[in-house]
Amino acid sequence: MTLLSLAHVTCQYAQHVVFENLSFDIAAGELICLLGPSGCGKTTALRAIAGFEPITQGIIRLQDRILSKPQQMLAPEQRQIGMVFQDYALFPHLTVLDNVRFGLRTLPRAERLARARHFLAVVGLSDYAQRYPHELSGGQQQRVALARALAPQPAMLLLDEPFSNLDVDLRERLSVEVRDILKNQGITALLVTHDQHEAFALSDKIGVMSAGQIVQWDTAFTIYHHPANRFVANFIGQSALIRGQRLPNGRVMTELGEITVAAVENTCNGQWLDVLIRPDDVVIDPHGSLHASIEQRAFKGADTLYTLRLPSGDRVYCLLPSQPHYALNEVLTLRLVDREWVAFAVD
Numbered sequence: 380m381t382l383l384s385l386a387h388v389t390c391q392y393a394q395h396v397v398f399e400n401l402s403f404d405i406a407a408g409e410l411i412c413l414l415g416p417s418g419c420g421k422t423t424a425l426r427a428i429a430g431f432e433p434i435t436q437g438i439i440r441l442q443d444r445i446l447s448k449p450q451q452m453l454a455p456e457q458r459q460i461g462m463v464f465q466d467y468a469l470f471p472h473l474t475v476l477d478n479v480r481f482g483l484r485t486l487p488r489a490e491r492l493a494r495a496r497h498f499l500a501v502v503g504l505s506d507y508a509q510r511y512p513h514e515l516s517g518g519q520q521q522r523v524a525l526a527r528a529l530a531p532q533p534a535m536l537l538l539d540e541p542f543s544n545l546d547v548d549l550r551e552r553l554s555v556e557v558r559d560i561l562k563n564q565g566i567t568a569l570l571v572t573h574d575q576h577e578a579f580a581l582s583d584k585i586g587v588m589s590a591g592q593i594v595q596w597d598t599a600f601t602i603y604h605h606p607a608n609r610f611v612a613n614f615i616g617q618s619a620l621i622r623g624q625r626l627p628n629g630r631v632m633t634e635l636g637e638i639t640v641a642a643v644e645n646t647c648n649g650q651w652l653d654v655l656i657r658p659d660d661v662v663i664d665p666h667g668s669l670h671a672s673i674e675q676r677a678f679k680g681a682d683t684l685y686t687l688r689l690p691s692g693d694r695v696y697c698l699l700p701s702q703p704h705y706a707l708n709e710v711l712t713l714r715l716v717d718r719e720w721v722a723f724a725v726d
Contacts, residue, residue, distance in 0.1 A: 382407040382567050383428065383535060388437030388447075390420075390427050397423045398591030401437070405535075405569060410561060412570045412578040415588035416614070421571040424588075425537055428569065429462055430455035441534060461528035465540040467520045469512040469527075475499065476508040479527045498526040501560060517545050518553050525557060529564065536561070536568040542577055554580035575615055579603075587611050604657070605641070609723050612655050617684065619695045620653040623722070631722060634691050635669055635715055640722040652722040658684060658698035660716050667714035671695065673707050687711065 383405040390397045398420035405411050413421040426432040428439060430452055439447040441460070446453050469478050480495035499505050502522040512520055521541060528536055541557075542550040558581045561568050572578055578585050579599040586593045587602060587610075595607040606612040612620070623633035623640075627648050631640050635656070643652060671687035674694065678701060685697045685705065697713070705711065 380407050381405070382409075382442060383569070384438075384440045385424075385428070386438050386440075388424075388427065388439060389435050390423055390432055391435055396591065398588075399436075401591070401593065403586060403593060403596060405567060407567055408565055410558060410568050410570070410581055410583045412572060412582035412585045413588055413593075414572060414575060414578040414585050416573055419588040420591040421588050422539060425539055425569065425571045429460055429537055430458050459534040461531060461533035461536045463521075463524050463528045463536065463538045463541045465543055467512075467524040467544075469520060469523060471512050474509050474511060475504060475515070475523050478512070478523055479530050482527060482531050494530055495526075498530045499523075501529065501564065502526045518549050521545070521553060522556075525560065529566065534567070536566050538568060538570040540572050541570070543572070543574070550574070551576055551580060557581060587614065589614075605721055606655065609653075612721070612723070617658050617696050617698075619656045619693070620723070621656055621693060621695065622725070623652050623654050625650050625652060631720075634689055634693065635695075638715070638720050640720045643722050643724055646724050651725040653725055655721040655723070656695050656715075658696040660718075661687070661695055661697040661713055662716060663697075663699065663711055664714040665712055667712045669713040669715070670710055671713060672710050673705055676705070676707065685711075687713075 381404045386402050388401045389399045401424060413424060415421050423432055427434055427447060430446065433452055434447050435449055438445060441458065446458055470481065476495055479499055480491045483491040483494060499508055502525055504519060504522055507515065507519065542553055545553065554577050570581055582599065584597060585599055585602055587595045589610050595602055595611050602611060603616055606615060612618055621633050621635060623631040625631055625646055625648055630637050631652055631654060633654055638654065640654060646652065671689050673685050674688040675686035677684040681701055682698050683701045685699060687695050687697055689695065
């Protein structure tokens with residue numbers, strides 16, 4: 380069942396169009412992410428759903444209610460939508476417990492207290508109820524903000540770059556924790572971020588945005604392995620594009636050998652294509668037919684990302700376990716994994 384629907388929505392300031400004709404649906408219980416670089420329109424889209432920005436075209440609906448349409452906006456507090464902000468927005472003079480029950484002022488006192496304690500338990504902070512925000516770590520403050528947003532039991536939750544102030548390790552760990560909490564509570568949520576690791580860890584589906592448009596809407600796996608265009612291929616993950624030529628048999632000849640690619644529209648025999656190669660597409664094989672020298676390496680703990688230089692001078696990436704450790708300029712014998720490759724036509 381569709382919970383949130385955006386139909387042909389446009390948002391602009393004077394003559395500047397932030398996004399135009401934006402449409403997507405979110406089903407009840409889904410965790411969705413709008414992912415894209417700064418300035419792509421994702422945060423404005425979130426603010427329009429929350430009721431902080433007017434729209435100039437289209438309709439935003441939550442279930443059967445119209446939230447926004449041109450010259451008509453339901454107030455944010457009437458939308459049954461919770462929001463977790465980038466800076467947490469906790470009240471420094473209130474305890475953790477009082478922060479959580481702040482938005483429950485219309486309920487009887489006993490119910491306010493019981494619900495606040497319940498959602499502190501949900502986020503694992505029951506023992507911190509009488510502390511103040513400055514006494515908590517960044518991750519704990521973020522969980523308080525989540526508990527406060529969940530306490531009014533909104534129909535939907537919006538998260539605006541909620542982990543951007545945290546260090547990388549905590550960000551990834553908390554993304555998984557928040558996903559588990561939201562799934563266990565049956566909450567529908569929309570996250571906006573520019574960090575693909577957050578998007579991958581938390582989301583059921585991702586809408587990749589560029590210049591005010593959603594250019595691909597799919598699972599993280601599909602977006603990574605089957606990007607819809609060059610922008611998605613370059614924005615998501617580490618990648619290399621290797622030039623190849625389409626053969627009469629429909630396959631493509633590259634420096635890495637003859638390979639099978641997914642259908643590329645409007646191409647013909649002899650045409651040049653760029654084939655997408657991910658780091659996990661390249662593996663070491665002493666019986667392989669490919670040779671490349673190590674130009675750079677980036678140690679990542681359990682793994683090392685190697686930049687490999689092919690005889691032509693082109694580069695590919697290879698992600699390998701950190702042991703054994705290969706030296707710079709060492710020549711590796713490789714092969715490609717067996718799969719259908721993604722390619723883009725060369726203009």
